[in-house]
Amino acid sequence: MKECGLSRAKYADFKVICKVKNAPATEMIVGVFFMERLSMSMSTGELISTERLQYNNIDLIKFIMAFAVVAIHTNPLVDCKNDIVQIVYNNIVNMAVPFFFLTTGFLLSERMSFSNKASDISILGHYIGKILKMYFIWMVLYTPLTIYHVFDKNISLKKAMSTYLQGIFFTGEQYNAWPLWYLLSTVYTLCIVILLLKLNASKNSFLIVSIIFSVISIGISWIAGIESSKYSVEIVQNMIAHTVYNGRIFRGMIFIPIGMCFNFKKISYNMNILIMISSFLLNCILKNYFLRSYLLILTTVSFFGIILNWKLMDHPVYHKLRKMSTIMYLIHMYIWSIYYKVLYGEKTYGLDSFIITSLCGCVVALLYLKVINKFKMRAFHKRK
Numbered sequence: 001m002k003e004c005g006l007s008r009a010k011y012a013d014f015k016v017i018c019k020v021k022n023a024p025a026t027e028m029i030v031g032v033f034f035m036e037r038l039s040m041s042m043s044t045g046e047l048i049s050t051e052r053l054q055y056n057n058i059d060l061i062k063f064i065m066a067f068a069v070v071a072i073h074t075n076p077l078v079d080c081k082n083d084i085v086q087i088v089y090n091n092i093v094n095m096a097v098p099f100f101f102l103t104t105g106f107l108l109s110e111r112m113s114f115s116n117k118a119s120d121i122s123i124l125g126h127y128i129g130k131i132l133k134m135y136f137i138w139m140v141l142y143t144p145l146t147i148y149h150v151f152d153k154n155i156s157l158k159k160a161m162s163t164y165l166q167g168i169f170f171t172g173e174q175y176n177a178w179p180l181w182y183l184l185s186t187v188y189t190l191c192i193v194i195l196l197l198k199l200n201a202s203k204n205s206f207l208i209v210s211i212i213f214s215v216i217s218i219g220i221s222w223i224a225g226i227e228s229s230k231y232s233v234e235i236v237q238n239m240i241a242h243t244v245y246n247g248r249i250f251r252g253m254i255f256i257p258i259g260m261c262f263n264f265k266k267i268s269y270n271m272n273i274l275i276m277i278s279s280f281l282l283n284c285i286l287k288n289y290f291l292r293s294y295l296l297i298l299t300t301v302s303f304f305g306i307i308l309n310w311k312l313m314d315h316p317v318y319h320k321l322r323k324m325s326t327i328m329y330l331i332h333m334y335i336w337s338i339y340y341k342v343l344y345g346e347k348t349y350g351l352d353s354f355i356i357t358s359l360c361g362c363v364v365a366l367l368y369l370k371v372i373n374k375f376k377m378r379a380f381h382k383r384k
Contacts, residue, residue: 056312058103059322066325067358068096070332073178076354087284091296097182098255098300104186105259106304114264117197124190124197131190135183138330139168142177145337149175162242171245176333185252192253193260203264206257213253218293220247258301262308269309276302320369327365328358335360 071093080086108127112120150160167174172184196205224240224247226233240247267275279298286292312318336357340348 054314054318055107056314056318057307057310058107059318059325060312061099061307062103063321063325065096065099066328066332066361068093069179069329070336070358070361071354072096073333074336074353074357075349076351078349079351084284091280091283091299094296095300095303098251098297099304100182101186101252101255102259102262102301102304104252105256106262106308107259108190108256109260109263112260114203117200121194121197124194128187128190131183131187135172135180135187138180138183139174139177142174142180142334145176145334146174166242166245170243171249173245176337179329179333181249182252185249186256188249189252189256193257203261206261210254210257213250214294214297217247217250217254218290220244220250221293222289254297255300259304262305267302267305269306272302272305272309275299276306323369324362324365327368328361331364332357332361335364 077086077089080089108124111123114120146160146164149155155163164174167177172181174180192209193206196209220240223233223236224245228234228237244250276299279295279302283292283295283299286295336353339356339360340346340353
């Protein structure tokens, strides 16, 4: 409400009650290019506001998780020899992208009624369009790194083109453009959600979809990583390698439906704490790949449930953190690529890579927001 110039007191004076919704974490997808809008529903004549309430709790954790994503790629503990520290560290940072998926599902479902199928499908369809626009813009922006890699490694044109097309349609990745898989996974997931809505599927079907794709995603990742001399296994691995690669493109189909379920299925705060602590500890102890994969799901989902119960006082800093986390997520691979290439001449992991990439990411984000705000102010004054 603050962002659209309305105080809470003035907003309460409206005779027509608008359902105001927030999507701070989904800006990970649409990025800083898209602004929230007010739209007039021509069929009902009601003013529908998509202006967003402040989810300060999600904004704060989203910002922290952006650093976790940077850590995943730069590996600051690469020289750490302590197995316990490494296990705990990996279990923490691996919650980052699932957390983004959960917030996407949760905040999108807040815009949906689940009673007006046409309206919900329209909302998701419009959102998919925004995601695709963001996806292809950043895919183009990261293409120079891909081209550099092709020439640097002397990769044939045929191999380079097949890998590039595979990245666009199946994995959502290019060389050092790993974060973009999140966008493509979200597109495919929302297409499935639209299909469920068209089939008039119940809300419980969202959980069923999540379970099915957890088996698919975790199973593909396991098959892709095992060592076997069996011919049948090698054939399957070859098929996976030339399509979905490691199966994580299906991860959004696990977490986004669960995020949507948070709007109509509640778990108590204390129960979420119990589940998160127990699943996290078990994940640190157990070695089985399948059990650890599902324990990570439980840990992240319960953690998200805990965060939803946090109440943080409104402050402009949270809005800025939301924007910064988006920019950091999208740009950090470029910053790291330039850093290690200039300083080391080759891809190098470590604490210095994490610190420099994180700091530069924050600076770039702040500068970008400052420039954008200046352009907005100029445009505002011109309109006046």
